[in-house]
Amino acid sequence: MTEKLDRWADPPLLVLASLAAEPKHGYAITQDVAETMGVRLSPGTLYAVIARLEARGLIEPLEAEDRRRPYQITAAGAEVLSHQAERMSRVASLARDRLGTHPGLAFA
Amino acid sequence: MSTPAPPPSSSHRGPGRSSPGAPPGTSPLARAAIALYPPSWRDRYADEVRALLDDSGAGPVAVASLAWRALPAWIGPPPQRRDRPARMRSHLSTALMAWSMLVGLGLVFAQLTQFQGYRPAGHPEVGWSYAVFDVALAVSALTAGLGGLPLWLLMLRQAHRDMRPRAIAYLLTPILAPAAWLACVTVTVRLVGGPDGVSLGWFAAVTVAGFACAALAAAGPGLAMRGLQPRGPALLLAARAAGLAAAVMVVAAAAIAVALTGLCLWAETFPGHHHLAVPALFLTLTVAAAAVTAVSAARGARAAHAEG
Numbered sequence: 001m002t003e004k005l006d007r008w009a010d011p012p013l014l015v016l017a018s019l020a021a022e023p024k025h026g027y028a029i030t031q032d033v034a035e036t037m038g039v040r041l042s043p044g045t046l047y048a049v050i051a052r053l054e055a056r057g058l059i060e061p062l063e064a065e066d067r068r069r070p071y072q073i074t075a076a077g078a079e080v081l082s083h084q085a086e087r088m089s090r091v092a093s094l095a096r097d098r099l100g101t102h103p104g105l106a107f108a
Numbered sequence: 109m110s111t112p113a114p115p116p117s118s119s120h121r122g123p124g125r126s127s128p129g130a131p132p133g134t135s136p137l138a139r140a141a142i143a144l145y146p147p148s149w150r151d152r153y154a155d156e157v158r159a160l161l162d163d164s165g166a167g168p169v170a171v172a173s174l175a176w177r178a179l180p181a182w183i184g185p186p187p188q189r190r191d192r193p194a195r196m197r198s199h200l201s202t203a204l205m206a207w208s209m210l211v212g213l214g215l216v217f218a219q220l221t222q223f224q225g226y227r228p229a230g231h232p233e234v235g236w237s238y239a240v241f242d243v244a245l246a247v248s249a250l251t252a253g254l255g256g257l258p259l260w261l262l263m264l265r266q267a268h269r270d271m272r273p274r275a276i277a278y279l280l281t282p283i284l285a286p287a288a289w290l291a292c293v294t295v296t297v298r299l300v301g302g303p304d305g306v307s308l309g310w311f312a313a314v315t316v317a318g319f320a321c322a323a324l325a326a327a328g329p330g331l332a333m334r335g336l337q338p339r340g341p342a343l344l345l346a347a348r349a350a351g352l353a354a355a356v357m358v359v360a361a362a363a364i365a366v367a368l369t370g371l372c373l374w375a376e377t378f379p380g381h382h383h384l385a386v387p388a389l390f391l392t393l394t395v396a397a398a399a400v401t402a403v404s405a406a407r408g409a410r411a412a413h414a415e416g
């Protein structure tokens with residue numbers, strides 16, 4: 001069940017959240033997402049997401065360092081991330097409230 | 109900007125690490141997985157992905173994930189590069205590969221329907237579709253051939269002048285691969301063919317070999333373009349011709365769809381009339397190949413228009 005719920009950790013959102021801190025290249029993104037969000041992004045998934053986000057103008061490439069090209073979030077990407085974060089926050093808040101109304105269901 | 113540094117090479121050798129002396133990130137499995145992607149995608153991301161695989165260690169799971177994601181990459185090409193000639197070359201390579209597959213599917217369609225004489229009585233639409241397909245296929249092949257010829261000659265001359273035998277070999281694949289396939293088919297039919305042609309198994313083998321040869325023939329010029337990086341009017345002409353050839357081939361694909369649907373509905377002796385799964389799969393492949401051809405060729409032609 002937990003694994004299924006992990007699908008809520010949408011890879012594009014994870015990549016945007018990772019890049020919100022600072023520009024990163026592919027390896028740095030996978031490391032950051034794994035360490036801070038506990039999700040391992042495979043190379044296939046990561047570059048499918050990067051291509052999609054880049055095509056939609058939500059991230060943009062910077063000058064390559066050797067073979068590693070960093071990406072940074074754009075203003076449009078930051079707006080999308082902010083909107084999604086707001087929605088997720090509302091869902092989290094609602095979940096907390098409703099779990100609190102069930103006697104016997106402890107919420108840590 | 110602080111990007112975590114990749115682990116030092118000497119202390120991090122995952123299963124996919126390349127052998128000493130070889131370029132990093134080029135384990136055979138990883139290279140094979142990256143080779144499954146369209147040329148425009150490889151042109152844009154291959155170096156980065158190799159670096160990532162090299163840094164993280166490309167295990168079988170990572171490589172399998174990479175291979176699996178190659179399929180949707182053909183449908184949705186990567187974002188466009190600023191360098192228009194490079195954009196034209198990469199889209200041209202992708203369009204050529206998809207166009208070859210579409211032509212292969214068209215030839216299989218013709219062999220299994222038109223050449224077998226399936227024409228349901230009272231439904232002239234099927235016959236019209238055959239005619240549209242024939243004309244569209246011929247026009248598309250002629251357009252692609254004539255439009256690509258100056259670029260091919262230009263690259264051949266450049267490869268000859270710079271003494272690059274590998275590029276010359278790549279450029280000759282559109283001639284050599286189909287010729288080899290035709291020779292094999294001729295020999296096969298003579299050896300195993302009966303009065304009704306060859307068995308289903310041999311037909312399938314010849315068809316698979318045909319697609320492999322078509323892929324080889326299409327990959328050759330793409331690889332040569334990657335190495336020789338041609339520019340100028342010949343590239344512009346080829347990109348525009350590819351756009352036109354793709355548009356005409358989409359018409360051929362539509363004719364295939366109409367004819368096949370008509371045969372499934374009205375031709376009781378047609379095998380697909382009773383078993384819809386195979387025609388449905390064939391149509392899906394045709395639509396996918398037509399979509400990839402059209403999208404890539406249109407992007408290449410748009411880049412050519414902007415450049416011109």
